[in-house]
Amino acid sequence: MKTPYYFIIVIVSACIIITNNLVFADNAIPHVVIDGTISENGCNVINGIITQALDIQNTPIQACKYHGKYFKISAYLGCPLISVGDTRDPETGQKFNFNVVCDEPTTCGLKNSWGGYNLGNAGNADLLNASTINGTGYVITANYGEGVCLSEKYDEQKKKITMIADGLWKNETVLNVLVPRALLTDTTVTIDGKKADAKIEEHNPKNETTTCNLCYYTINIPLLSSQTSKKIEIGVQDTVYNNAENWNNYYMLGSFDNSFPKKPTQIFVFQYKITNGTVSEFKGQRGILSAEVHSTGNATLDIKFPRNYPYTNQPKQGPQYGDTSPIVLVDAYDLVKVQHFKPDTKTTDCFFEYSIPFSGDHKIDLAWFYLLSTSFPLHGDNIPQSCNTQTIANWPPLKQINIGMSTNEIKCDDGFDKILHPDNKTVSCVKPSTLSRLEHLGWIKPHFDPRMNPKIVLTNSSYAGIDKQDRTMVSINNQTFYQLTLEHTIDQLQSGESIKFQNVTFSFPDGLMKTISGGMTTVDIKFSDGNEEIYEKIPTRYGGTYAENDITILSNHLGPQAGLTYYKDEIKLLVGEEK
Known part of the structure; x- marks a missing residue:
């Protein structure tokens, strides 16, 4: 899989030159309390003084001294080269003009905030010159969002990283740490002494099998909402954690094709581990996971498959078509050696867990062949919401x-x-x-995409007046609507058809799209105030008969709210009564 961290490594390489030129003398450097973060350019804009300091863990840092406060000098990632004009110091009221929006200071927490800029959860990048091994210098990079201040320290003897996160974050944030493999013998992560649910990936850019100076770990550590400091440790080797399962993560996009309302694409977390063997490559695409495995004796490949990943388009209700479980293919490229069998399977709240025994060097495929050749919606299983932290990645x-x-x-x-x-x-x-x-300031223009999901989708429900013809008044969800039943059936809906009703224009740019699994439509609703909403792939019926269940959709736009109902073979336009 293509690693997503090349851009970050380039920044690290550029910054090492600067940090390696610093000389610290502990007896001459003050200990300071960090009030926030700022870039070196930002410090120059506010006329701060860049000085050397020691943070809460006695780690040497560069700090920007400004009006009795200390802002830690940090890099930033992927900032747009745009200005935001004048910005005021929230305490003194003095105006400053930052040429780049990311140069604005951010504070630890929300008090006296300058506003600041944030790139999701990876706004700031701290660099720690951790250690030199056999002449090679190694740097640890910590990426984190606005509203957090971070102190980093590396213990060469224990091969352990200790970080203290200080600040207030209202929502969950993720601390992303890049650590050279040579600096750790263990990747266990704890927060305040308790094992954390960190996501760990190992990267080997040149696929080296021996000493790998370029190999590194990416460790994503979720930080829950807190108003107190958190002590994060990476590389904890206490015996209580020695038996922890060493699962590796693999990330893959999951698209809910043909879903209505449309569900957003998500990044899903697959996990794998091997016992008594090694994995040289693990990759996946829809319908198949593949691993290159090696062993000198009996070994086992275990895979955790997130149950909420869109892996099937079997109807959620009604009969199932065929076997819905995967099969294992061993060396499928070799027609003589190929083997196939069902894996041992265990189902938990969050995952399907597959166990695959093998011996020797093989390519193992875990494959699903039961996707139906129809436009039925792709979906996963309904699982507890608490599973999302394990199965879905929240990335910047x-x-x-x-x-x-x-x-x-x-x-x-x-x-x-x-x-x-x-x-x-x-x-x-x-x-x-x-x-x-x-x-x-005119740096960006608002962009509005009219394609969206409706505000309300009603299925398996009816309302008084749904069966009435022509023009009438009906009540839906305690709201009165004008209803117009079109003179023709759904099957007779023409591409490009447009109807104006109660000053709202309804257009069907594709008419009725017929598929094996039934009909679908797209509706474009334009309101008199210029607003527009487009809903795609609205199901009208499944199979050879009209859907037994009616479907009603209502717009996000209010004043008036509009929508439509598909009832048996009829199309009914709806426009809310304005009060």
Whole structure:
């Protein structure tokens, strides 16, 4: 899989030159309390003084001294080269003009915030010159979001990293740490002494089998909402953790094709481990997971498959068609040696767990052959919401793009808005206040995509008046609607057909799209105030008969709210009564 961290490593290489030129003398450096973070350019803008200091763990850092406060000098990742104009110091009221939006200071927590800029959960990048081994210098990189201050320390004897995260974060954030493999003998992570649910990946850019100076771990550590400092340790070797399962993570996009309302594409977390053997490659695509495995005796490959991944398009209700379990193919490329069998399977709340025995060197495929050749919606299983932290990755925009997520599907954390850079390829997440300033200054223009999900989708339900013809009044969810039943059936719906009803225009650009699994439509609703909403792939019926269950959709637009109902073979337009 293409590693999503090359851009970060380039930044590290560029910054090492700067940090290696620093000489620290403990007896001459003050201990300081860090109030926030800032870039070196930002410190120059506010006329701060860059000085050497020791943080809470006696780690030497560069700090920007400004009006009795100390802002830690940090790098930033993927910042758009745009200005936000004048920004005021929240305490003194003094104005400053930052040429680059990321140069604004951010504070530990929300008190006296300058506003600051945030790229999802990877806004700041701290570098720690950890150790030199056999003449090779190694650097640890910690990436974290706005509202958090971080102290890092590396213990060469214990091969352990200790970080203290200070600040207030209202929503969950993720601390992303890049650690050279040579610096750790154990990757167990704890937060305040308790084992953390960290996601760990090992990267070997040149597929080296012996000493690998370029090999590194990426460790994603979720930090829950907190107002107190958190002590994070990586490389804990206490005996209580020695028996922990060493699972590896593999990330893959999951698309819920043909779903209605449309479900967003997600990044799913697959896990694998091997007993008495090694894995040289693990990769996947829809319908198949593949591993190159090696052993000198009996070995086992174990795979955890997230149950909420969209792995099937079997109807959720009604009969199942065929065997819905995967099979194992061993050396499928060799028609003489190929073997196939069912894996041992265990189902938990969150995962399907498959156990595959083998011996020797093989390519093992775990394959699903039961996807139906229809447009039935792809879906996974309904599992407890608590499983999402284990099965779905919450990544910052840059990593979402690198794994293949399209820009229109990039997601930001709650409380942040998405902006698309002028290159139409880069996405950033900013606070609403920053977005407003960028729009006011003309640096970005609001972009609105009318394709969306309706606000309300009603299935398996009816309402009084649904069977009435022509024009009438009906009540849905305690709201009164004008209803118009079209004179023709769904089957007679023509491509490009358009009807204006109660000053709302309903268009069907594709008419009725007929598939093996039934009919689908797209409806484009235009309101008199210029607003527009487009709903795609609305199911009208399944198989050779009209759907037994009616479907009603209602718009996000209010004043008036509009929508439609498919009832048996009829199309009914709906426009809410304005009060």
